[in-house]
Structure formats: C-alpha cells, structure tokens
Amino acid sequence: MSEWEELSGVRVLPAARPRKLAKVPFVELADGRLQGVVSSGSDIERVYVSSVAAGDFAFACSTNNNRPCGGVRGAFCKHIEAMIDEAVVQYGGQRVARYLHVDLGSMAPNATDIRSLMDQVRPSASAAKPAAQVFSRFLRHLAYLELEPTTEPLPELQWFAPSRAAV
C-alpha cells in the first residue's frame, strides 16, 4: 500500500471554512446533490429549499411549504446561485466542482466559473422534488446545537485531527 493508504490519521475531509450564515443558513454536498436552504429576502419566516444534482445539474427550488419558486424557470434562480456561491465559500471550489462533476479544465475554481460551466449544459428542472428531504436535513443540522456536551472522553476522536492545511 502507498503511505497515504497506510495513514490512520489521514485527513479525508477538510473542515468547512467560516462564512456568514444569514443569507444561506445551510448548504451541504449530500445524496448526490448540492442542496441548501436560502433565506427569503423579504420574509423572515420563509425559506427556499434549493438543490442541484451532480452530473446533469438538474435543479429545484421551492419554499419549505412546497410552493414553487417564481424565479426558477428554465434556469438557476437567485436562490440556487446564492447557494452555489456559499457552498464555494464553505467547501472550496475544487470540492464543489468535484462533487457535482463540473469539469473545470484549466479554469480557476471560483463560484462564477462553476456556475457558468453548469449553465453551458443547459440544465433542466429536476424531476425529483427533494425539498422536504433537504428541509428535514436542515432541521437535523440545527438540532446539533441542542445536544448536551459531555466530559466523558471520546477516544475515537483521536482519529479526527483538526487541520490547518486545506485538502
């Protein structure tokens, strides 16, 4: 085996990079999609649930009550664009592009280029409507803030080192 394969402590996932959460409180690369929750510009009670699938970039956007987003007609709406931008801040452009299968070629992995590369494929609206699932993932994510701390040692966390180095 190569040395990398033999490392117990190898860092597989870099830590998320800090970002402001007010506009896009939640993004994740999961279930073969980039998906997230985007605040409505006008109504504090309303959020949009947006997603883009890896590979064909099939997209969806609706409110958490399943009302379709008015801006999502044949192309990415501003919520999807904001979600992609924030995902690039949080995970870095390389990781977002790799997960979505965006071939960057020699381009820099910034959000604008990643968006325009996806645009060129003329993606269509997704047949799947993952809003409910994504929203419940968001609630699960928020629930982590409510869990009790413990002073019992967790020995297995020795395997999870913090990392200064971006992977």
Add this chain to the structure above:
Amino acid sequence: MVRAVEGSGVMRADLLVEPVAGCDEALAVVDGFDRALAGGLLRPRAGADVALAALADAVGGTPLGPLVTEAAEKAGAGVAGEEDLVALAGARVAILGSVHDALVARLDEATWRTREVWPGAGEVTQQSANLLAAARSWLADVARVGWHGMDHELVAGAAPVVSVMLPDTGLRRLATLLDGFAAELAASCPGATLERVPVRRWADLWSRAMLLTEPGAAGSRTVTGAGPADVVAAAGSSSTTATVTGRLLPLGIDLHEHATAVQAQIHAVLEPADGGAPRLVRASVSVPKPDTVVGMGVWQLLRPHMSLIAAFSEGRAMDLADMPITAEGDLRWSDDKARRSEPADPFAAARLVLPTATAACTAPLARHPARIAELVFLEGYKVADGVLELSGGRLVLDTDRIPEASPLTPELVRASTSCIGLVRWDAGTFTLQPLAVEAPVKKKATAVHAGAWAGGTADKEGVQAEKAAAEAVTVLRERAGKLLRK
C-alpha cells in the same frame, strides 16, 4: 520508578527512529485484511481468503482464535454474518493493540517514563441493545459492499441511527464515531469512482465502531466466558471508583474535530495531595456541532462546560477534590469538584514535574497506534524541513494538528527553543504535535500555546474571529428557535 530516577530525563530520540520488532509483520496482516474489506466481503476479491486466514492465524493463540478462524472461513466464502464480522474486527483490534504496546514500550524507554498497569475489569454501562444492533447492521452492510461498492443510499442509512443515538450521552462515543465516519464515506460516494481509498483509516474506524456495538464495550466488566462479547467487554473502558485530590497543572490542549463534533482534551500533571508521585492525566470535554461552527466557534461551544479551559487560558492551576478518574488517566470532569488555584507556568511544570510523572495505561480494547498521544517536553533541538532533530534522532513535526483558531503557527514552531507536545505514531513514523513552544517574539522569549484562545483572547485577530463565530451561532440558534419548536 527506578528507571525514572536513574534517567537523565532527556529524551532518547535515537530510539524512536529504530525499527520496532514485529511491527511490520503485524501490520502486513492488518493490511491484508484491510484490502479484503475495501473490496467488500459479499463477493471477496481474489486472495481475500488467504488474507483473512492470516488474520485468524495471528490471533490463533488467544481466546478469540477459534471464533476468528470460523469467521475468516465464512467471510472468505462470502457468507459472513454480523457476529463473524465482529470477530474479525476484534482480531484486527487485538493485532493493532499489540503494535500499540510495542510502540508505547519503545516510547517509555525513550522518555524514561514509568507506566501503570491495567487494573482489570470495572463497571458495565447499560446501552440500548436496539440502537447498537441498528448500528451493527449498517456497519455489516458497509463491509459487505466494501469501499468500492458503497453508494449514497447505503451510506445515508447511518444518519437515522446516529440521530437517535446522539442525545444519549451514554452512546455518544459510538454515535460520534459513526457520524464522522459516515460523513467521510458520504463525501466519497459513489465508491466505484474513488481514485484512492484511505484503506487503513476506514478499516480502523469500521472495526472500532463494530466493537463498540457490543453491549458494554464502552464500559467494562469481568470476563465470564470466551465469547467475543466477553473478550470485548472485559477490555472496554475502565473502572470509575477511583477519585483524586490534589493540584492540577494543565500543560496543553489538544483539539479533535470532525464536521459535526469537537473535543478538547487538556493534558495535565496531577500532584496528589497525599504526597504520592505526580500523575499524567487528561480532562476532556466534547460536544456535537453543526458543520458550519468552526475555528473560534468550537472554543465558544466548549468553553462554558469546563472551568479548566478558562483556568488554562489564565495560566492557572486548579485544586481538585474527589474528582473521579478512570484507570486510563481520564478525569471525569465536574466543575463542582475543581477550584481555581494559583498561577502556574506550564513550562516550569513541564521542566520540573513532568519528568517525575507516572503515565496511565490504555484500556485493552482502546489500544491502537492512533491512540498514542504521549505528553513530552523537549528542548535543545534543531528544526529543519519540518523535522525536529535531537539526541541522534528525529521527530517529524505535525503542525497540521494545531487548531485553526490559535496563535501558534508553524513559523513559531520552527523558531522555537523548547516545546511541549504530544508524540504520536502513524504509518511507521513517530511524530511530534506541538501543544506549546517557547520562541522569540519581538526578540523576547515568549510561551505560545496552541490552545491559548480556548478560554477567549484579547488578540486583535482573535477578537475578530470570536465576533464572526458568535454571529454564525446566533443565526443558527435563531433559526433553531423558530423551526425546531414549531
């Protein structure tokens, strides 16, 4: 004890670059198993049966022997059941445990350190059998398809189990492990397109999780038979009946984190009030977190839950009264058993008290090279190309482990004249993770700690990070307040 008195106290780093007998052979057996696991045990790859048989041979003389032989045969034929997979995981853990012991013995020789022996069995913790079974079933499914056969749907199966486990702090150890492990697998799906696989790491995480699904494995109890459950359970964590009273001198903070959990572990020397030999101890605090809480945000989450963090940041010792402690040297921290004490200089403690301190041992089940994190104090070294050279030996510097929100930088480590750190071992090499250094800052020798900002900071850069992190948590708490209680 005699050796500690006779020793010069200067680390014999030359011993750390010499091969440790038997390690390579043991690791070759582990690698064989790990490759079989990577390919999946439902349709074992060519040669998997040989690798599995070698694993069984390696533990042939132990109580696990007959069980593992049977499990290896079944796995080689693609018909392993969950109990068989637990037995195989147990064998792998046992082999790596022996590697751990050889490495720790070498390290003790190099550091002139005296180590306690494992006292044997202790309490049994009660855990939900249903949840453990659900976790095991997911782990078994993962093992059947292997890293190259996994997909999003399979990996997503961990989430519901983890969600139910996390609120129960008695299951936190397994839940936190599964959560971090599943996140890595999810980010690597589909496995069929993976270019490279962290073969040993994922086998480590899988086998540890598998063993923790044995009821009682996170606690410990007496051996009553020779089934895998008994072997595992007897080797679990440790007895908690002991307490300690005395002065606690914190020397450094080690941080562990994955996307959705963080743990601070404070390494300290305890001077018992009864005048006994000083002991190396740890105090830990951990909490699950959303993945967007990072950097300074993780210190903010941990800070309110352990008074020792503030004491450390203020450079103070603490007086402990009847604080529970495990046989592994882990304090079971509770703020009401600790009082802020006098200022105490960690470097003075590292120079004067650390060389005389006795180390605890590791619980049998917990032994693994990745668990080695031995507190040392070093000076009189040279740093070149990321390597610390001293007394005829060398330690590779792991400055990557310094937390993001920290005033300690790789540059300061390079310029340092002395260092408090943790010696670790990975893939054949001993490394040094700096926890603190003394280095010239504006031409003045200054102590800089990796965990200096744990309790808060007045540093300009640190204050900005504090503010941004606090804002992020405020946004999330506001959302949680609106959405989770609807």
